[in-house]
Amino acid sequence: MNETRRDRDAEGRARNARPRDGLGRPLPYGTPGVERQPEGVVRTPAETLREAQRLLDAGMPFHAHEVFEDAWKSGPEDERELWRGLAQLAVGLTHSARGNTAGGARLLRRGAGALAPFTGSGPHGIAASGLSDWARELADRVESGPTVDAAAEAPRLRA
Numbered sequence: 001m002n003e004t005r006r007d008r009d010a011e012g013r014a015r016n017a018r019p020r021d022g023l024g025r026p027l028p029y030g031t032p033g034v035e036r037q038p039e040g041v042v043r044t045p046a047e048t049l050r051e052a053q054r055l056l057d058a059g060m061p062f063h064a065h066e067v068f069e070d071a072w073k074s075g076p077e078d079e080r081e082l083w084r085g086l087a088q089l090a091v092g093l094t095h096s097a098r099g100n101t102a103g104g105a106r107l108l109r110r111g112a113g114a115l116a117p118f119t120g121s122g123p124h125g126i127a128a129s130g131l132s133d134w135a136r137e138l139a140d141r142v143e144s145g146p147t148v149d150a151a152a153e154a155p156r157l158r159a
Helices: 045-057 061-074 077-098 101-118 128-144
Strands: none
Touching: 045 061, 045 077, 061 077, 077 101, 077 128, 101 128
C-alpha cells in the first residue's frame, strides 16, 4: 500500500506546508513563496478592511480572502453575509487572475449578490454598491477576455 505523509500544523491538523505564490497557488517545496495570512485572527472591522485592502492592492486577493474569512467567522451574525460576500469577491478576483474565467465570474457575481442587502447601509464605510457594480462589470469582462491582473483590478473597499 502506498501511504503518503500529510503535512500537519502545530496542533496536528492537516495543513499543506507547500509555499504559495501571491495568488495562493502551491509552489514546489523549498521554493520561496509569499507569507501566508495567519488563520483565526480576530480584527476590528477597520483592521480587517485595512489589511484586506493592502493585500488587494499588492495583487494578493487570495490572501485578502483569508482576512475576510476570519471576519466572517468571528464577526456578529448580522454581518456574516457581508464578510462572506467580500471573501467571495476576493476569491473571484483570484480565479480571474489565475485564468479560471468561469469560476471567477461565478464567484464575483455570487459576492455581488451577497452584498446586495448592504448596499443601502454601507456598514463600516464599505462601498457595497460600488463593489457590487465592480464585481458584475469584472465578471462580464473576464468571461469574454484575457486573464486579468489582480493588482490592476483591485477594488476600493471603502467609499
